[in-house]
Amino acid sequence: MKRKFSVITRLSILLTLVSAVIMVTLIMAVDDALKEYRRQSAHIDQSYLTDTMREQLERDASLLIKALGDNLSDAVYQQDLSSIGNSLEDLRGYREMDYIYVHDADGRIIHDGSLAINHYGEDVSSYLHPGSTSGLQPQLHWAGSHLYLNSPITAGGEPFAAIAVGFDFSAPLQIAVERAEALEANELEMFQAVRSALLLTFIILLPVCLLSARILTRRMLTPLTTLTERSIRYADGERDLSFDLQREDELGRLGRALERMRLGLEESHDQVHQMAYEDTVTSLPNRRSFQHKLNEIMHRSASMDYRFAVLFIDLDHFKQVNDTAGHAQGDQLLREVARRLGQILKEQRSRRRPESLLARLGGDEFVVLLPAIETGEEAAEIARALSAALNTPFLLSGQYFSISCSIGITLYPDDGVSSSEILKHADIAMYSAKQHGRNQFAFFQPQMTEEIRERLEIQQGIREAIKHDYLFLDYQPIYCMRSGRILGAEALLRWRHPQHGLLSPARFIPIIEESDLIEEVTRWVAQRAVTDLQSLLELNPAFSLSINISGAALHQSSICDFICDLKQQQNLPDDSLCIEITETSMITHLESSENALRRWKSAGIEIWIDDFGTGYSSLAYLNSLSIDGLKIDRSFVHNLIDGHSRPLIDAMVALAESLSIHTVAEGIETEQQLALLRKMGVHLAQGFGLARPMPLLDLQQKIRLEIEETA
Amino acid sequence: MSRLLTFLLTQAVQYLTLATLLLSASVSAQPLVLAQISERPKKDYAELRPMASYIADQLSEFGFDGAEVRLFRTADELIAAIRAGEVHWVTETPYTTARLVQETGSRALVKKWKNGQRQYQTLIYTREGSGIKELADLVNRQIAFEHPYSFSSYYLPKRILERSGFTLSPLHKATELPPSGTIGYLFSRNEKNNALWVDKAIVAAGALNDGDWNNPDRVPPTIRQRLRIIYRSPFYPRAFETATPALPPDAAQRLQQLLLTLDRASHSALLERYEHTEAFAPIEPTDLQLLHDMVVDTGGAKR
Missing domain, CATH: 3.30.70.270 (Reverse transcriptase/Diguanylate cyclase domain)
Structure with a gap:
C-alpha cells in the first residue's frame, strides 16, 4: 500500500535530504582534503624533520668540535693531556660518540679520550670510520645515523692538529623519526577527531535540519493549511468565511482567487437555490x-x-x-x-x-x-x-x-x-x-391508499397489457328481431391480468377513462376491432361491428382522425363500423363531440347512442347529427315484464321511428322479453338470453353455422 | 688675611679628615681576611669560607664583624696584599709559607693535616722500561714538575736534585732538549698531566707527592702500574696556618688556640670542609727551621 505523506512532511524531508547531500558532500570534500593533506604531510614531516635534525646536528657538531678545537688549541700545543682529557670527557657526557681522537699533523693520536690515553702515539687512521681522513683538512660525512667529522686545530691560523670524531646520532634521529611518527599519529588523531566532529555535527545537524525544515515548511504552508481548512468548512456548509488571506505573495493570490471563486459560487448557488427551491410562476417555494x-x-x-x-x-x-x-x-x-x-x-x-x-x-x-x-x-x-x-x-x-x-x-x-x-x-x-x-x-383514511393503489395498478398495468396482449376483445352478437339472424356484434374490451386474472370491465374502464390512457386504449380497440371486422365481413359482407368510444376520448380529434384513417385504409364498406357513445358523454362534450360525430358520419361510420334513456339527450341533436340508432338501456328491458318500462320503450321506439332510425334492445335475457320487444317493434336484439359475449373464433363459427343453416 | 684663612681652613680640613679616619678605624669593625693562592677559585672559596666565618665569629672581640676569603693567582700578588695589610690569615703549603715568613714577617701558627695528610713526601718516578734506574740517569733528559709554587712537586724535588749535585735547566717545551750535562725541567701544570707525560714518554720522569700518587683521580691505577718510583724524599708538613702582621698578636694567639682546639670529634663537618683537614698540630722547632732554611726561588713565580 502506498503511504501518502503530507506536503509538509515531503517538503521537509526533501529539504533535509538536500541539506544532507550538501553536508555529506562537504564532509567528503573535507575528508578528501584531509586525507590528501595527511598523505603529503606524513611524507614531508618525516623527511623534513629528519633533514632538519641532520642539518641541526651537523651544524651543532661542527660548531661543537670547532669550539673544542679552539679551546684545546693551547692544551694541545702544551701537551696538556689532562686538560684535553677533561674537555673530551666533558664532551662525552654531552654527546653519544663512536670515538673522538685528537691527533697531530702526522695522524698520531694525542688523545683518545680515555683516562690512560691507551692509543697515544698510534696512527689514528686505523681507528677512524672508513672514508674519514686523518689529515688536517676539515671533513664531514654521514654514514647512516652516524656523523664523522675531522676538524683542524689551529694556532695562529695554521692547522697543527685535528680532532677526529664520530658522533652516534641514532638516538636524536630516532627521536626525530619518533617525533615525526608522533606528529603523524597526532595528525591522524586530529583528523579522526575532525572527522568524528564532522560526523557528530552531521548527526546533530540532520534532525535539527529536519526539525527546522519542518517548522519552516509548516510556517510557509500555514496559509495553505488555512485555505484547506476553510475550504473544508466551506464544503461542509459554513458560509460565513473568506478565503482572502490579506497577503501579497502567491498564496495570497491563491486566497484571492479562491475568494473570487467563492463569491461566484455563492452567486450561482443563490441562483441555483432560487431555481431549485422557488417556483418560477408564483415565486412560492417549490x-x-x-x-x-x-x-x-x-x-x-x-x-x-x-x-x-x-x-x-x-x-x-x-x-x-x-x-x-x-x-x-x-x-x-x-x-x-x-x-x-x-x-x-x-x-x-x-x-x-x-x-x-x-x-x-x-x-x-x-x-x-x-x-x-x-x-x-x-x-x-x-x-x-x-x-x-x-x-x-x-x-x-x-x-x-x-x-x-x-x-x-x-x-x-x-x-x-x-x-x-x-x-x-x-x-x-x-x-x-x-x-x-x-x-x-x-x-x-388508510383505505384510500388501497383504492389509489388499485387505480395506479390499473393505470400502470394497461400499458403492459397493450404491450403484452393481455387485452382482448369479446364480441356479443346483435340479432335481427325479424329474421333472428346475426347482423352484427358489439366489441367488448377484456383484460386478462397475469396476476389478478380476468378483470371486470366495470373496474378498470372508468379508471382508464379518467386517465390520459383512454386515447391509447381506444386506438388499440379500434385497431383490433377493424382487423377482426374484416374477417367477419368475409363471412357476411353486410356485417356491422360496434365499438364504444368513451366521452373522454370523444373530444380528442386525434382519435377521430385515427378512426377515420383506419376505415379508409382498411377499405371498410360504409356502415360496417359503428361507434357507440353515451348520451352523457355526448352532451358533456357537446361542441367537440359534435365535430367528431359529423366527421365520422361523413366518413361512412354509423353512430349509435348507447344506454339510451338513462341520461340526458338533446332531441335536436339526435336529429341534426343524423344518429343511426338508439340502444335501449338494459334497465328498461329488465323491468319490461314486471315493471313499468313498457310505455318508456314504446316511446323510445316511437321516437326512433319518427326519426327513421333503428333501435336495439340490450340485456335481453328471456324468450319472453325477446318476443315482447319484437312485438313492440324493436329492430335489433342483444343480450345474454341470445348470446353471451364471445371470442372472435366463436363468433365466426356461429355465423358460419347460421350461413350453413340458411343454405 | 685670605691666605691665612685659606691655610687655616686647609689645616682644619686635614685634621678633620684624619680625625674621621681614626674614629672610623677604632669604631667601625672590619672583616677577618683569609687568603690562599688558587688556580681553582670557585672550589677553594667554597672550601675556605666556612672556617673563615667560624673563626671571625670567635675573634669578634678583636673588632672582626665577618669573614672574607681572598684568593690570589700568584704568590707575589698575595705577598703584595699582605704588605698592604689586606690579609690577616693565610693557609698554604710549606713552600709559600716559607716565602711569607721570610718576606713579610708573617708567623706560622699551626700545622694543618690537609687532605688527611699529616705530612707528605715527594716521589720521583719514571716509566717502567725507560731504562732509568736512578737520579743520575736523568741527566740530559727532562723531568716534569707540576707548578712553580708547588712545594712537593717543584721546590722539594728540585732541591733534592740540586743537593745531589745535578744542574737543572728550565725548558719551555717537551720537544726542547736540555743543555748537555743538565737535567731539563718543565711544568706539567697539574698532577694528572705529570703522570700522563711520563707514561706517554713526553718526559723521562715526573715528581709528585705521595698523596697525589695514591689518588686514582690524579694518577689512574692503569697508568700508575706502568710507572716506577726511583726516589722518595723525607716527610714534610703538609700545610701551615699563618698569621700576617695585619693580625694583632693577641688575635693571632687566640687564632692559634682556636685552631688547636678544633678536632674531628667536635668539629668534624667544619674540618672536612676545610680542605679535608684531619687536625691541626702545634709548630715544632724543626718546622720553624724548615721555614727559615727553605731557599725560596722566586724565579718561577714570574712564569
Missing part, C-alpha cells in the same frame, strides 16, 4: 423546498409531541382554463390563487399559530404546512377558508373564471412519519376528495 422544510420540521419535532397538518390543494378544472384561455392566463390564475391562499394563511397566522408554509408543487397543485395543529377540526377550518377564498370567480383579462379546489389533509404523526408519506397521503386524500365530487376536502 416541491423540493417544501419537502426540505417538511423534513426539517419532522426532524425537529421527531422527539417532541408536536402535531402539524399538511393540506394538499388541487385546483379543479384548471386544465380547462389553460386549454381555453392559454398558458399565460393560466399562470396568472395560479399567481392569483397563490396570493389568495397566502392571504388566508396570513390571516390565520396572525390570529392563532406560527407561520404556515405555502408551496406550489407543480401544475395546479399547492400544498400548505400548518404547524401546531392540535385537532383535525382546526385543519378542516382552514381548508374551508382556503376553499372559500377560491370560490370567488377570477377576473383575468376581462373574463371571469370560476374554479374550485379539492383538498386532501394529513395530520402528523397520525397519517405518516416520513415527509414523503405525509405528502403522498395528502395527495391520496386530495384525490379521494376529487373523486367524491370536487370542491371539498377529505382527511386521509
Whole structure:
C-alpha cells in the first residue's frame, strides 16, 4: 500500500535530504582534503624533520668540535693531556660518540679520550670510520645515523692538529623519526577527531535540519493549511468565511482567487437555490423546498409531541382554463390563487399559530404546512377558508373564471412519519376528495391508499397489457328481431391480468377513462376491432361491428382522425363500423363531440347512442347529427315484464321511428322479453338470453353455422 | 688675611679628615681576611669560607664583624696584599709559607693535616722500561714538575736534585732538549698531566707527592702500574696556618688556640670542609727551621 505523506512532511524531508547531500558532500570534500593533506604531510614531516635534525646536528657538531678545537688549541700545543682529557670527557657526557681522537699533523693520536690515553702515539687512521681522513683538512660525512667529522686545530691560523670524531646520532634521529611518527599519529588523531566532529555535527545537524525544515515548511504552508481548512468548512456548509488571506505573495493570490471563486459560487448557488427551491410562476417555494422544510420540521419535532397538518390543494378544472384561455392566463390564475391562499394563511397566522408554509408543487397543485395543529377540526377550518377564498370567480383579462379546489389533509404523526408519506397521503386524500365530487376536502383514511393503489395498478398495468396482449376483445352478437339472424356484434374490451386474472370491465374502464390512457386504449380497440371486422365481413359482407368510444376520448380529434384513417385504409364498406357513445358523454362534450360525430358520419361510420334513456339527450341533436340508432338501456328491458318500462320503450321506439332510425334492445335475457320487444317493434336484439359475449373464433363459427343453416 | 684663612681652613680640613679616619678605624669593625693562592677559585672559596666565618665569629672581640676569603693567582700578588695589610690569615703549603715568613714577617701558627695528610713526601718516578734506574740517569733528559709554587712537586724535588749535585735547566717545551750535562725541567701544570707525560714518554720522569700518587683521580691505577718510583724524599708538613702582621698578636694567639682546639670529634663537618683537614698540630722547632732554611726561588713565580 502506498503511504501518502503530507506536503509538509515531503517538503521537509526533501529539504533535509538536500541539506544532507550538501553536508555529506562537504564532509567528503573535507575528508578528501584531509586525507590528501595527511598523505603529503606524513611524507614531508618525516623527511623534513629528519633533514632538519641532520642539518641541526651537523651544524651543532661542527660548531661543537670547532669550539673544542679552539679551546684545546693551547692544551694541545702544551701537551696538556689532562686538560684535553677533561674537555673530551666533558664532551662525552654531552654527546653519544663512536670515538673522538685528537691527533697531530702526522695522524698520531694525542688523545683518545680515555683516562690512560691507551692509543697515544698510534696512527689514528686505523681507528677512524672508513672514508674519514686523518689529515688536517676539515671533513664531514654521514654514514647512516652516524656523523664523522675531522676538524683542524689551529694556532695562529695554521692547522697543527685535528680532532677526529664520530658522533652516534641514532638516538636524536630516532627521536626525530619518533617525533615525526608522533606528529603523524597526532595528525591522524586530529583528523579522526575532525572527522568524528564532522560526523557528530552531521548527526546533530540532520534532525535539527529536519526539525527546522519542518517548522519552516509548516510556517510557509500555514496559509495553505488555512485555505484547506476553510475550504473544508466551506464544503461542509459554513458560509460565513473568506478565503482572502490579506497577503501579497502567491498564496495570497491563491486566497484571492479562491475568494473570487467563492463569491461566484455563492452567486450561482443563490441562483441555483432560487431555481431549485422557488417556483418560477408564483415565486412560492417549490416541491423540493417544501419537502426540505417538511423534513426539517419532522426532524425537529421527531422527539417532541408536536402535531402539524399538511393540506394538499388541487385546483379543479384548471386544465380547462389553460386549454381555453392559454398558458399565460393560466399562470396568472395560479399567481392569483397563490396570493389568495397566502392571504388566508396570513390571516390565520396572525390570529392563532406560527407561520404556515405555502408551496406550489407543480401544475395546479399547492400544498400548505400548518404547524401546531392540535385537532383535525382546526385543519378542516382552514381548508374551508382556503376553499372559500377560491370560490370567488377570477377576473383575468376581462373574463371571469370560476374554479374550485379539492383538498386532501394529513395530520402528523397520525397519517405518516416520513415527509414523503405525509405528502403522498395528502395527495391520496386530495384525490379521494376529487373523486367524491370536487370542491371539498377529505382527511386521509388508510383505505384510500388501497383504492389509489388499485387505480395506479390499473393505470400502470394497461400499458403492459397493450404491450403484452393481455387485452382482448369479446364480441356479443346483435340479432335481427325479424329474421333472428346475426347482423352484427358489439366489441367488448377484456383484460386478462397475469396476476389478478380476468378483470371486470366495470373496474378498470372508468379508471382508464379518467386517465390520459383512454386515447391509447381506444386506438388499440379500434385497431383490433377493424382487423377482426374484416374477417367477419368475409363471412357476411353486410356485417356491422360496434365499438364504444368513451366521452373522454370523444373530444380528442386525434382519435377521430385515427378512426377515420383506419376505415379508409382498411377499405371498410360504409356502415360496417359503428361507434357507440353515451348520451352523457355526448352532451358533456357537446361542441367537440359534435365535430367528431359529423366527421365520422361523413366518413361512412354509423353512430349509435348507447344506454339510451338513462341520461340526458338533446332531441335536436339526435336529429341534426343524423344518429343511426338508439340502444335501449338494459334497465328498461329488465323491468319490461314486471315493471313499468313498457310505455318508456314504446316511446323510445316511437321516437326512433319518427326519426327513421333503428333501435336495439340490450340485456335481453328471456324468450319472453325477446318476443315482447319484437312485438313492440324493436329492430335489433342483444343480450345474454341470445348470446353471451364471445371470442372472435366463436363468433365466426356461429355465423358460419347460421350461413350453413340458411343454405 | 685670605691666605691665612685659606691655610687655616686647609689645616682644619686635614685634621678633620684624619680625625674621621681614626674614629672610623677604632669604631667601625672590619672583616677577618683569609687568603690562599688558587688556580681553582670557585672550589677553594667554597672550601675556605666556612672556617673563615667560624673563626671571625670567635675573634669578634678583636673588632672582626665577618669573614672574607681572598684568593690570589700568584704568590707575589698575595705577598703584595699582605704588605698592604689586606690579609690577616693565610693557609698554604710549606713552600709559600716559607716565602711569607721570610718576606713579610708573617708567623706560622699551626700545622694543618690537609687532605688527611699529616705530612707528605715527594716521589720521583719514571716509566717502567725507560731504562732509568736512578737520579743520575736523568741527566740530559727532562723531568716534569707540576707548578712553580708547588712545594712537593717543584721546590722539594728540585732541591733534592740540586743537593745531589745535578744542574737543572728550565725548558719551555717537551720537544726542547736540555743543555748537555743538565737535567731539563718543565711544568706539567697539574698532577694528572705529570703522570700522563711520563707514561706517554713526553718526559723521562715526573715528581709528585705521595698523596697525589695514591689518588686514582690524579694518577689512574692503569697508568700508575706502568710507572716506577726511583726516589722518595723525607716527610714534610703538609700545610701551615699563618698569621700576617695585619693580625694583632693577641688575635693571632687566640687564632692559634682556636685552631688547636678544633678536632674531628667536635668539629668534624667544619674540618672536612676545610680542605679535608684531619687536625691541626702545634709548630715544632724543626718546622720553624724548615721555614727559615727553605731557599725560596722566586724565579718561577714570574712564569
